[in-house]
Amino acid sequence: xxxxxxxxxxxxxxxxxxxxxxxxxxxxxxxxxxxxxxxxxxxxxxxxxxxxxxxxxxxxxxxxxxxxxxxxxxxxxxxxxxxxxxxxxxxxxxxxxxxxxxxxxxxxxxxxxxxxxxxxxxxxxxxxxxxxxxxxxxxx
Numbered sequence: 001x002x003x004x005x006x007x008x009x010x011x012x013x014x015x016x017x018x019x020x021x022x023x024x025x026x027x028x029x030x031x032x033x034x035x036x037x038x039x040x041x042x043x044x045x046x047x048x049x050x051x052x053x054x055x056x057x058x059x060x061x062x063x064x065x066x067x068x069x070x071x072x073x074x075x076x077x078x079x080x081x082x083x084x085x086x087x088x089x090x091x092x093x094x095x096x097x098x099x100x101x102x103x104x105x106x107x108x109x110x111x112x113x114x115x116x117x118x119x120x121x122x123x124x125x126x127x128x129x130x131x132x133x134x135x136x137x138x139x140x
Contacts, residue, residue: 001035005051005075007061009082014061021052022075024068025125033070040070046125048085048132049077060085062129064122090130097123 005022007015022033025047031040049061066079100123103116 001073003033003035003037003073003075005077007049007051007063007077007079007082009063009066009079011081014079014082014084015051015059017051017053019051019053019075023048023050023052024063024077025049026068031068033075036072037070037075039072040068042068044068044077044079046122048125048129049079049082060129060133062088062126085129085133088126088130088133090127093123093126093130097127 002018002020003022005015005017005019006013020034024031024033025045027043027045030047031042033040044063044066046064047062049063051059051061053059061079062083062085063077063079064081066077066082069076069078097120100116100120104113104120
């Protein structure tokens with residue numbers, strides 16, 4: 001028994017197909033979704049999205065946030081932005097983190113601080129995924 005998984009962002013469809021298991025960084029923590037999972041609707045936080053399929057390499061994506069909808073045999077990820085993990089650029093992510101940290105340090109207004117903290121969290125999550133891929137670890 002498998003799940004149908006759709007991963008979509010503003011840039012377009014990133015993945016559509018069947019999977020045995022899906023892992024995503026939900027607001028409450030990492031969620032593992034298997035076939036017949038209870039219905040769920042939650043926000044996604046910046047981090048890794050992993051799709052496991054029997055007999056195929058695990059597919060990994062970076063999502064910057066969005067919404068996760070789970071039905072017993074369907075997982076829909078509506079990502080703010082999504083990138084395939086192998087397309088991530090560590091140098092660019094480090095620069096984004098540096099800029100975000102400077103913005104946090106210099107934020108004068110609450111709205112600026114919140115935006116800067118969000119950008120910093122996204123940059124750190126992107127870097128963590130890149131480093132995990134480089135070290136050969138697919139899980140946490």
